[in-house]
Amino acid sequence: MLNRRQRTGYLVLAVFIGHIILISAQVTARPGASVLEAFTFGTLAEVQRLVLSGVHGMRSLWSGYISLQSVREENVALRETVAQLELSLQQRNALAQRAHSLQQLLELRESIDLLTLGAQVIAADATPWFRTLTIDRGTSDGARQDLAVIAPTGIVGRIVGLPGPRAAKVQLLIDRNAAAGALIERTRAAGVAVGVGDGSLLHMEYVSNLEDVRIADVVVTSGTDGIYPKGFVIGTVSAVERGTDLYKAITVQPVVDFTDLEDVLIVMSDDRLAQATGLE
Numbered sequence: 001m002l003n004r005r006q007r008t009g010y011l012v013l014a015v016f017i018g019h020i021i022l023i024s025a026q027v028t029a030r031p032g033a034s035v036l037e038a039f040t041f042g043t044l045a046e047v048q049r050l051v052l053s054g055v056h057g058m059r060s061l062w063s064g065y066i067s068l069q070s071v072r073e074e075n076v077a078l079r080e081t082v083a084q085l086e087l088s089l090q091q092r093n094a095l096a097q098r099a100h101s102l103q104q105l106l107e108l109r110e111s112i113d114l115l116t117l118g119a120q121v122i123a124a125d126a127t128p129w130f131r132t133l134t135i136d137r138g139t140s141d142g143a144r145q146d147l148a149v150i151a152p153t154g155i156v157g158r159i160v161g162l163p164g165p166r167a168a169k170v171q172l173l174i175d176r177n178a179a180a181g182a183l184i185e186r187t188r189a190a191g192v193a194v195g196v197g198d199g200s201l202l203h204m205e206y207v208s209n210l211e212d213v214r215i216a217d218v219v220v221t222s223g224t225d226g227i228y229p230k231g232f233v234i235g236t237v238s239a240v241e242r243g244t245d246l247y248k249a250i251t252v253q254p255v256v257d258f259t260d261l262e263d264v265l266i267v268m269s270d271d272r273l274a275q276a277t278g279l280e
């Protein structure tokens with residue numbers, strides 16, 4: 001409880017404040033406005049300014065959020081566009097590479113005096129020990145067993161087994177069971193190029209230790225096997241040593257990239273020349 005003196009003091013203070021307010025209401029700060037009105041207006045203006053600032057802040061925050069969402073959507077759309085362009089570019093590159101491959105094949109076909117049949121590679125055998133390809137030409141096109149298959153860079157292999165009406169299997173020259181009569185182009189030293197089964201190299205066998213064979217010598221077909229036409233490139237000598245017996249140990253790097261074949265030529269045999277004249 002307040003004592004009398006305290007109550008009297010508070011009452012005096014309240015009366016004093018009341019007088020100040022009444023006087024302020026009567027005193028004008030500028031023509032037509034009292035001090036109280038000016039104070040009240042100023043206070044309310046500050047409150048309005050704070051409220052308006054908050055509203056603007058919320059609007060800015062919301063606009064930023066909307067803008068961010070829009071940017072995210074644009075980024076997604078741009079990523080999709082880039083992906084489509086990259087896919088289109090890959091397709092165009094693939095078509096360009098195919099066109100280049102076909103152009104090389106056409107140039108080879110026109111440069112050799114042999115009847116050939118164009119074929120496309122449609123499958124590859126992934127067996128480690130046997131290296132074969134499947135092409136889209138068969139008996140209905142004139143393909144048959146033991147016909148040679150070539151590419152613009154050199155010898156690919158030969159058709160093996162019984163071809164189907166519209167497909168045939170090609171044994172690659174790097175197959176461990178493959179072989180071709182071969183010559184060292186520079187010296188005409190003869191031998192046999194055989195696959196070694198590792199899928200990348202050949203050996204040239206039966207070349208005498210007395211023959212002159214050097215690294216980088218070009219190895220070509222000799223035509224003595226009755227399958228491969230004479231003079232087509234097989235590869236280059238990558239290693240040569242004097243053998244322990246009568247023959248040198250020669251390693252040959254094939255010129256054909258067997259992992260990147262798309263189109264090849266089948267060399268048609270002479271006895272089928274008349275029948276194959278109308279073939280493409």
